[in-house]
Amino acid sequence: MMSENILSLFQDFLPSKVLKNENPTKYFNIDGITPHLIVTPENIEQISTVLRIATKNNLSVVPWGGGTKINIGNYPAKLDIVLCMSEMDKIIEMHPADMTVRVQAGTKMESIKRSLIKEGQLLPLTSPLESRATIGGTVSANVSGYHNLIYGTSRDLVIGTKFVQANGTVAKSGGNVVKNVTGYDLNKLFIGAIGTLGILAEISLKVIPLPRQMQTFLCFFSSISQALAADTQIKQLGLSPTTSFILDTNSASHVDGYKDLFQSSTVLATELYSGSSGMQKRENEMVRICHAETNSSCQIVDSQSAQSLWGQLSNFGHINHDDSALLILRCGLRPSRLKQAYDSILAELSDVNLPISAILQQSLGLIRFYVWSGGPIPTPKSLSSLITRIRLVMNELEGYTVVEQCPAETKYHCDVWGNPGNSLNLMKQVKAQFDPSSILSPGRFIGRI
Numbered sequence: 001m002m003s004e005n006i007l008s009l010f011q012d013f014l015p016s017k018v019l020k021n022e023n024p025t026k027y028f029n030i031d032g033i034t035p036h037l038i039v040t041p042e043n044i045e046q047i048s049t050v051l052r053i054a055t056k057n058n059l060s061v062v063p064w065g066g067g068t069k070i071n072i073g074n075y076p077a078k079l080d081i082v083l084c085m086s087e088m089d090k091i092i093e094m095h096p097a098d099m100t101v102r103v104q105a106g107t108k109m110e111s112i113k114r115s116l117i118k119e120g121q122l123l124p125l126t127s128p129l130e131s132r133a134t135i136g137g138t139v140s141a142n143v144s145g146y147h148n149l150i151y152g153t154s155r156d157l158v159i160g161t162k163f164v165q166a167n168g169t170v171a172k173s174g175g176n177v178v179k180n181v182t183g184y185d186l187n188k189l190f191i192g193a194i195g196t197l198g199i200l201a202e203i204s205l206k207v208i209p210l211p212r213q214m215q216t217f218l219c220f221f222s223s224i225s226q227a228l229a230a231d232t233q234i235k236q237l238g239l240s241p242t243t244s245f246i247l248d249t250n251s252a253s254h255v256d257g258y259k260d261l262f263q264s265s266t267v268l269a270t271e272l273y274s275g276s277s278g279m280q281k282r283e284n285e286m287v288r289i290c291h292a293e294t295n296s297s298c299q300i301v302d303s304q305s306a307q308s309l310w311g312q313l314s315n316f317g318h319i320n321h322d323d324s325a326l327l328i329l330r331c332g333l334r335p336s337r338l339k340q341a342y343d344s345i346l347a348e349l350s351d352v353n354l355p356i357s358a359i360l361q362q363s364l365g366l367i368r369f370y371v372w373s374g375g376p377i378p379t380p381k382s383l384s385s386l387i388t389r390i391r392l393v394m395n396e397l398e399g400y401t402v403v404e405q406c407p408a409e410t411k412y413h414c415d416v417w418g419n420p421g422n423s424l425n426l427m428k429q430v431k432a433q434f435d436p437s438s439i440l441s442p443g444r445f446i447g448r449i
Contacts, residue, residue, distance in 0.1 A: 003036040006080060009057055010039070013049050018042060018087075028082050030062060031075035031408035035082040042087045044162065044170055044201045051199065052168030054081060054439050062441045063195040065106060065137030068129040068318065072141050072404060073194050075411045077443030083199060085136055091115055092202065099207050100159065105136030105200040121207045124151035126310075128318040136200045142192030145314055146243040149363055150273070151208060154191045160204030161187050166435040174204065189430065195441040196449065197434040211273050214242070215283065216306035218261075218299045219268040219290040224248060224339060224360070226293045227268045231362050233289045234270060239282050245269045245313055248342075250357035254372075255312050257305070269309065316359065317370040318405070326354065327371035327383065327406050329390065333399025335365045342367055344393045352378050352386065368404070377407070384413035391418055417446040424449075 003021045010019055020038040028038055041047045054061050059080040064070060066086075085106030092102045096119045103112055109130040112123055126145020127133040137143075144153035151157070160174030173186035190197055221227045227246045234241055247255075247269065252262030272282050283300065290298035301309060317325035333341055338360055345367070349356045355372040378386070383406065391401045403416035420427065424447045431438070431449050443449075 006036045006057075006059060009053050009059075010037070010050070013053065014039070014046055015042075018046060027067065028064065028084070030070055030079060030082075031411055033076055033079045035062070035079045037081045038084055039081055040084045040087050044088075044164065047083065047164045047199050047201055048168040048170055050081065050083060051164055051166055051439075055167050055437055058437060058439065060439050060442050061199075062444070063136070063140070063199050065134030065140075066108065066129070066132035068127070068133045069137050069141040069143060072416075073441070073444035074416055074448055075408065075443065076441060077448065085134060088201065089134075094119065096121060099209075100204060101207055102160070102202060102204045103135055104202055105139075106134050107136075109133045109135060109138060116207055117210060120210045122210045123157070123205060123207050124148075125154060125157060125205075126314050128315045130314075135203055135205075139191055139203060140194050140200060146245065146271075146310060149244060149361075150240065150242045155188055157205050157207075158187050158191060158203060159206050160202075161190060161200055162202035163190060163198040163200050165198050166437060166440050170201075171198075172202075189434075194444055196431060196445045197440065199440070211242075213273065213279050214303070214306070215272050215279060216301040216309065217268075217270045217272065217283075217286050217290075218301060219270070219286070220262075220265040220297045220299075221268065221293055222266065222295045224266050224342060226296065227266045228339060228360070228362055230289050230293060230296075231268055231270075234286070235363060237285055237289075239272055239285060242271045242273050243269075243310075244271075244361065244363060246360040246362065247313075248358045248360075250355065251316075251359060251370075253355075254316065254357065254370075255309070257308065261299075269313065271306070271310070313359070317368075317372075325370040325405060326373045326377065327369075328404040329369045329387070330402045330404050331367045331369065331390075331394055331399060332365050332402075333394065333397050335362050337397050337399070338362055338365065338367060341394065341397055341399060344397075345369060345390050348386065348389050348393060352383075354378075365399075380407065380409040380413050383407070383410045387414050415446075415448060420446045 007021045018040045039050050060078040061081045061083055064082045064084045088104040088106035090104045094101045109127050116123055124147040127138040127143045139154050142154055162172040164170055231244055247267040249266055252259050287298050290296050317328050355374045357370045358367055360367045394401045401418055428449055
């Protein structure tokens, strides 16, 4: 259907200011595919109208928050309408005494956190590029950030949602209080579903008190093995890190302000929280653990520098950032096999003859590998072949590999989610219940559903 014909379907039902079909900018393309119509709804009723008309006319709809995570997922099988949530950006209500907040899905992460700080509270979700990233996109992509080690993920923090189904029906799940046990917990279905089951309109979240004492430590080691051993000791001694990242020696050049300091070292970056007391004891333990390893050292980072550091690690390698990775692979497996996976996959990636770096999160059993532009870019087929080989390695280690970022053309040669296994039939049934006409982000999720 032509753009003008699609536009005409909505003109009698929606204000002209929310409709745009003339020369959609590159900003709204998804994997090189440009939509016919951009709709910027101002309320949940307009979202309902869009989906009702789209379902009736078999038009596909993809939600768009800040665009910072739109690269996650397979290429859309069809792209008629982008539903841009930028006008639904209000904090609806805050309940400091109940430690909850309810916001519209298009609200920027930075805006939510800034408002909560005034109440002495914190939303412990972190998303790349938070000045643009929205809470709806963060939840839909199941991005939890660097605090999930102690505070949990989106699944733990989202307590209620209001969403619009494919047929335009407005529904809700959960509520605005933490102890809510009414009905089925549909919230978790929408977390990580990247807009394939419904359009999130409002989200209720639980928050935490703003921590009074946080301290960031940088520990420098000569090998990944030493850093992993020290990280294990920190957990075993009960030092309660809120987060812990291990950066390999090739990550230094991508962290501004730390290039000289990180050079030729494997770096363990850890943040500790001790409430109102006990920090000095924890500092002493950190220094002792670090100095137990050969050729190692430890440094405490001041609060301002720490904020910059964790912000850079949150943004590390993501698209639309000045230093964007060509390929990002998220590999998950048992923490005890992390070093084996790191060595094996690094050997496979060396074939591309491009700069490679990795960040490990041992407690979560995660490694993210980053391949940077710095030479001839491999063909889509060769990148796909490389991803297949890495998945074979991970299968042998009983792990998985998700492609978080890659050139659009590569997605035509591989499924970025990998093999869904026996769960695919169940996911197809869920999709059929919520979106029987398959108009919501078609093809973008696991198994291209």
